[in-house]
Amino acid sequence: MVSECTPDAGTPTAAPHGHDASGNASAPDPGWFKSAVVYQVYPRSFCDSNGDGVGDLQGIIGKLDYLHALGVDVLWLCPVYVSPQDDNGYDISDYRDIDPVFGSLQDMDTLIDGLHLRGIKLIMDLVVNHTSDEHPWFVESRSSLENPKRDWYWWRSGSGDASTGNVGAEPNNWGSAFSGPAWEFDQKTGQYYLHLFSKKQPDLNWENPDVRDAIHEMMNWWLDRGVDGFRMDVINFISKDPDLPDGLKDPTSRYADGSPHYVGGPRVHEFLQEIHRKVFEHRSGQMLTVGEMPGVSIEDAVLFTDSARKELDMIFQFDHMTLDMEGGNKWLPKVLRLTDLKASLGRWQEGLADGGWNSLFWGNHDSARAVSRFGDDGNYREQSAKMLAGVLHLHRGTPYVYQGEELGMTNMDFDLISEHRDIEALNYHREATTHGAQNDAEVLAALKPLNRDNARTPFHWNATADAGFSTGLPWMGVNPNAVQINAETQISDPGSVFHFYRRLIELRHKDPVVSQGDFTMLLPEDECIYAFIRSLAGMEMLVLGNFSGSDVAAAIGDDSWAHAEQVLGNYPAVPSLGLRPWELKVFRRCIASRRAHP
Numbered sequence: 001m002v003s004e005c006t007p008d009a010g011t012p013t014a015a016p017h018g019h020d021a022s023g024n025a026s027a028p029d030p031g032w033f034k035s036a037v038v039y040q041v042y043p044r045s046f047c048d049s050n051g052d053g054v055g056d057l058q059g060i061i062g063k064l065d066y067l068h069a070l071g072v073d074v075l076w077l078c079p080v081y082v083s084p085q086d087d088n089g090y091d092i093s094d095y096r097d098i099d100p101v102f103g104s105l106q107d108m109d110t111l112i113d114g115l116h117l118r119g120i121k122l123i124m125d126l127v128v129n130h131t132s133d134e135h136p137w138f139v140e141s142r143s144s145l146e147n148p149k150r151d152w153y154w155w156r157s158g159s160g161d162a163s164t165g166n167v168g169a170e171p172n173n174w175g176s177a178f179s180g181p182a183w184e185f186d187q188k189t190g191q192y193y194l195h196l197f198s199k200k201q202p203d204l205n206w207e208n209p210d211v212r213d214a215i216h217e218m219m220n221w222w223l224d225r226g227v228d229g230f231r232m233d234v235i236n237f238i239s240k241d242p243d244l245p246d247g248l249k250d251p252t253s254r255y256a257d258g259s260p261h262y263v264g265g266p267r268v269h270e271f272l273q274e275i276h277r278k279v280f281e282h283r284s285g286q287m288l289t290v291g292e293m294p295g296v297s298i299e300d301a302v303l304f305t306d307s308a309r310k311e312l313d314m315i316f317q318f319d320h321m322t323l324d325m326e327g328g329n330k331w332l333p334k335v336l337r338l339t340d341l342k343a344s345l346g347r348w349q350e351g352l353a354d355g356g357w358n359s360l361f362w363g364n365h366d367s368a369r370a371v372s373r374f375g376d377d378g379n380y381r382e383q384s385a386k387m388l389a390g391v392l393h394l395h396r397g398t399p400y401v402y403q404g405e406e407l408g409m410t411n412m413d414f415d416l417i418s419e420h421r422d423i424e425a426l427n428y429h430r431e432a433t434t435h436g437a438q439n440d441a442e443v444l445a446a447l448k449p450l451n452r453d454n455a456r457t458p459f460h461w462n463a464t465a466d467a468g469f470s471t472g473l474p475w476m477g478v479n480p481n482a483v484q485i486n487a488e489t490q491i492s493d494p495g496s497v498f499h500f501y502r503r504l505i506e507l508r509h510k511d512p513v514v515s516q517g518d519f520t521m522l523l524p525e526d527e528c529i530y531a532f533i534r535s536l537a538g539m540e541m542l543v544l545g546n547f548s549g550s551d552v553a554a555a556i557g558d559d560s561w562a563h564a565e566q567v568l569g570n571y572p573a574v575p576s577l578g579l580r581p582w583e584l585k586v587f588r589r590c591i592a593s594r595r596a597h598p
Contacts, residue, residue: 032286033313034357035515036073037393037505038123038400042365043080043102044088045458046403048470055458055469057103061111066487068118070406070498071505074288075115076231078365079125080108084134086200087178088421088456090125090233091132095218112226121228123288128215129237130201137214138202145189152211153202154194156244158185173246175255179427182258194244196237196262206238206271216278223279229288232312235272236293236300239265254435263295269303272311281310290359292316298351305356314357314398320344321367331428336374338527338547346521346532349396353519358397362388363405368454370402372411376582380549381408381485383582386500386570390584391530391545393504396519404459406501407490411454412479417444421476425451462488500570507568513541513588528552529579541567542587546579553578564589 047059057080067075079089080102089099098105115122131138140149156171171192174182176199183192184199194203204211219230240262247256272291280287291304291312304312323340326332352358362370371377375384385408393399414420417429417440432438453476460482461468467482479485490496508514517536523529530545531554542561544554554577566573568586579585 029286033074033288033398035508035512036398037071037508038074038076038359038398039067039070039072040076040078040364040400040402042078042403042456044078044475045456045469047459047461048472048474051470051472052101053470053472053475054101056101057098057107057111061107061114064111064114064118064120067120069491069502070401071502071509072120072401074121074123074228076123076290076400077111077125079127084132084200086132087198090127091130091134091198091201092127093132093134093136096221109225116226121286121288122226123229123231123290124222124227125233126219126230126235127233128204129234130195130197130203133200133202137204141202142186142189142193145191151205151208154205154240154244155189155191156183156194157191158183172244172258173249173256174244174258174261175253178424179431181255194240196234196258203240204238206240206267207242212271212274216275219275219279223283223287228286229290229313231290231292231316233292234294235291235312236264236268236296236304237262238271239268241265259295264293264297264300269309269311272304273309276310289313290316294318298348301348301358302352302356305352305358314359316359316361317348319348324373331432338530339525341374342521342524342530345395346524349519349521353396359400360392360395360397361400361402362392363402363455364400365402365455366452368451369409369411370405371408372454374547376549377408377410380582381410382497383570385497387545387547387582387584389497389501389504390568390570390586391543393508394514394534394541394543394586395532396517396534399508401501402455404455406498407460407485407487408497409457409460409485410479410481412457412477414444414451414453414477419477420451420453421456425453460486462486503568507586511541511567511588512536513539517541522556523554529554531556538591540589540591542585544577544579544583544585544587546581546583549581551578551580561587561589 041060043055043057043060046055047063048055049058049062050056079092080098081089081092082094082097082099083089083092098108112122137149137152140147141153158169158171170181170183176182176195177197182194182196184195185192195201196203206212245261247258247261249256280289289312293304293315296315296317301315301317303309304315320341322328323344324333324336326334348358362374370388371381371385375388417426420426429443432443433440457476458467458469458474458478460479463483463486466474467478467486469478487498490498493499513534513536517534520533520535522531522533528546528548529552530547532543534541534543542564546552556577559577562576564587566585567588568584570584571580
């Protein structure tokens with residue numbers, strides 16, 4: 001349809017980042033990220049340039065034109081630092097060098113330059129809640145009770161006879177996120193160290209100012225090298241209650257939940273403000289700080305992202321990512337109710353409406369594939385992949401695209417535990433089959449829907465052997481459906497999921513209603529239709545998404561929307577508010593046109 005009106009004089013016009021509306025260079029816009037789209041690369045699985053079966057920096061460099069064609073503004077790079085790879089790089093043993101499996105610092109410089117040449121920024125994963133147990137800091141710390149770096153980590157004596165490190169003698173009853181206790185006994189010094197994740201990921205003690213100074217220095221070193229910011233891994237875990245008290249224990253669990261004593265701890269705001277002051281405050285240009293924050297409240301999120309407080313630009317929160325889990329247990333999946341999803345996302349839209357900023361995402365390297373989890377990866381894979389993208393990206397916040405999401409890549413079937421690579425899945429399998437009452441088949445069935453390996457299968461570049469990811473043996477299996485779902489095929493098809501993402505990203509860049517508009521949820525009790533309105537300065541945008549395989553009608557109480565301009569959809573446009581299976585319709589109009597269509 002022909003547009004019914006143009007933006008009125010009060011409607012701001014979006015401009016390229018770093019330029020004014022006439023295209024001239026302008027002063028940095030502190031809110032530039034509100035119209036940006038971030039693309040996440042998990043380097044191990046993106047593209048292998050040297051045939052060793054593992055993705056690397058040169059592989060990413062070779063695909064920069066692909067990212068530029070997609071239209072993204074920022075690349076978030078998962079860890080490529082030197083690491084023993086116990087947790088696929090989230091266990092860092094040297095913050096200032098690149099693991100040889102990924103390349104070199106020279107490769108990193110080439111990547112930074114190549115991205116900047118294409119107008120794309122780079123943010124690195126910053127993992128500073130913990131290090132690897134092979135980091136020199138921890139090697140020193142564990143060497144003796146008197147070592148100057150002893151209190152760079154959390155060391156405690158056990159209860160009872162701690163000299164043997166027996167189960168039950170740990171300093172407290174906390175469990176690790178990767179199964180088992182959150183404490184590991186060190187035979188040499190006779191004490192335990194805290195690890196909220198793997199036992200090879202000891203937690204840093206942020207109470208020690210020397211630890212903080214070392215981290216600030218390292219961050220400045222990377223920014224001086226050309227990096228544009230950081231995505232900060234579990235950054236709301238860095239402040240612990242120094243007493244490390246016991247957590248509440250579920251009678252059915254071996255260990256307790258200690259999170260009330262480290263999620264959003266007593267000094268976390270102070271620590272983040274200190275990072276801003278010592279790392280970012282003196283810098284010019286457009287930087288980005290993103291905090292991954294499991295368990296964060298809306299009230300705290302507002303504080304973390306209030307620009308006046310100088311902490312973070314935006315946060316990752318995970319409320320919507322546990323709605324298909326019984327009691328938040330990912331190994332007990334349940335059917336997702338759309339009303340629960342709308343209530344969760346809507347609550348965050350409302351809570352951050354007057355301040356603060358949110359990240360928008362369906363998936364990442366730690367979760368299942370979006371189209372398999374929230375859509376229909378069978379008969380309606382393409383339609384549901386597009387619908388999910390449209391509904392998510394048109395919320396208020398900064399959207400993130402996880403590699404392969406723009407193709408509609410799906411989960412993969414893992415028939416044997418030996419096919420898995422993720423420490424979380426492997427540890428759960430061991431615990432459940434050894435200490436639990438489940439057999440191998442039952443554990444594999446529990447792992448299937450939501451395991452992290454689903455997202456880590458190699459990227460599908462083409463339909464050749466191993467999907468064009470590598471000329472060698474890939475580090476983990478390639479999904480057989482790469483023959484049908486791959487970048488080469490979709491780039492040549494203007495109706496593909498890839499090209500839908502391009503149009504969606506362009507819409508965010510060009511239409512300030514998307515990046516700046518207010519958000520109003522519609523039909524909150526409807527179990528099939530996700531509907532909302534974005535509005536700004538006399539313009540309105542209606543977004544309708546059908547989360548079902550049936551035809552439905554959106555009874556929003558205003559049929560005049562059917563006469564508005566449809567700016568985006570995943571079916572041939574029909575001027576109605578009816579929705580076909582997994583259909584997305586996005587309408588736009590000005591307030592004057594609403595009065596013209598009673």
